[in-house]
Amino acid sequence: MLRLLKVSAWAIALVAAQAFAATMATVYKSPTCGCCEKYVEYLEKNGFTIKAINEDDMDAIKKRYGTARAASCHTMLVDGYVVEGHVPVRAIRKMLNEKPAIVGISAPGMPQHSPGMGEERPGTLTIYAIPKGNAKLTVFSVE
Ligand SMILES: [Cu+2]
Numbered sequence: 001m002l003r004l005l006k007v008s009a010w011a012i013a014l015v016a017a018q019a020f021a022a023t024m025a026t027v028y029k030s031p032t033c034g035c036c037e038k039y040v041e042y043l044e045k046n047g048f049t050i051k052a053i054n055e056d057d058m059d060a061i062k063k064r065y066g067t068a069r070a071a072s073c074h075t076m077l078v079d080g081y082v083v084e085g086h087v088p089v090r091a092i093r094k095m096l097n098e099k100p101a102i103v104g105i106s107a108p109g110m111p112q113h114s115p116g117m118g119e120e121r122p123g124t125l126t127i128y129a130i131p132k133g134n135a136k137l138t139v140f141s142v143e
Helices: 002-020 034-045 058-065 089-098
Strands: 023-029 048-054 075-078 081-085 102-107 126-131 138-142
Touching: 023 034, 023 058, 034 048, 058 075, 081 089, 089 102, 089 138
Parallel strands: 023 048, 081 102
Antiparallel strands: 023 075, 075 081, 102 126, 126 138
């Protein structure tokens, strides 16, 4: 009985540790971007710990991290991937779980009804995969 208690306490501790292990990420954004702020808040509500960096030359950031051809307002770095724009957490988690050999994913432009851009409408937001090199963008998911 005592042994069983110990085992279940250990299991509960493990589950709790996983539930509270926040995903660390860095978000580059323009200091005047309001929707970028909202997106950072959305990420934080959904288990991310965000280091937000204000950057005046966002074009340079997109060139540096390879998202210029699918550009949006902010650029996020997470676990070796780049997430460009208002991408829902579901798509980010899918990428982090599947670990595809791509630069990252993007919601190009400033799509309405994406996180930080008004209420989401499931099934209306196309997320693109940015391949390495010059290969064309492909559809990563529809959120
Ligand atoms: Cu935006």
